[in-house]
Amino acid sequence: xxxxxxxxxxxxxxxxxxxxxxxxxxxxxxxxxxxxxxxxxxxxxxxxxxxxxxxxxxxxxxxxxxxxxxxxxxxxxxxxxxxxxxxxxxxxxxxxx
Numbered sequence: 001x002x003x004x005x006x007x008x009x010x011x012x013x014x015x016x017x018x019x020x021x022x023x024x025x026x027x028x029x030x031x032x033x034x035x036x037x038x039x040x041x042x043x044x045x046x047x048x049x050x051x052x053x054x055x056x057x058x059x060x061x062x063x064x065x066x067x068x069x070x071x072x073x074x075x076x077x078x079x080x081x082x083x084x085x086x087x088x089x090x091x092x093x094x095x096x097x
Contacts, residue, residue, distance in 0.1 A: 001030065004030065004073075005023070005026050005027065005030055006023075006026070007073040008025075008026040008029055008030070008073045008074070008091055009022040009023045009025075009026040010022075010073075011072075011073040011074035011091070012025060012026070012074055012090075012091050012092045015092040016092075025091060025092060025094070026091070028094055029076055029091050029094060031097070032076070032094065032097060033059065033076070035097065036057060036058050036059040036060065036078060037059045037060055038060060039058060039060055040056055040057070040058045040060075040081055041056070041057060041058065041097060042054065042055070042056050042097070043055060043056075043057070043094070043095075043096065043097050044095045044096055045089045045093045045094045045095055046093040046095060047089070047093070048090070048093075052095070053089075055078075055080055055082070055087070056080070056081045056082055057078035057079055057080050057081060057087070058078065058079050058081060059078060059079065062079040063079070065077075065086060073091075074090060074091055074092075075088045075089065075090055075091065076088060076089055076090075076091050076094065
């Protein structure tokens, strides 16, 4: 888990004034991931166009992901229960649970 934390923080550090701030955001993403592995979670994030998106997602009992794309640590991928499909957002745009 610590390795994933630092990989996320390093991938988003350009968007923050200090590495400490990037680590704080990475911790928020790790906490979201842990909660989603237990079940459905309602959360919010800012979309690229600036609007706020409220979503309900999970990482528990989800359909398999197709493809062999390399892991992108600057984006968080989850299964959107409302849309019945895989979605993702930039880690630095995550706001709250």
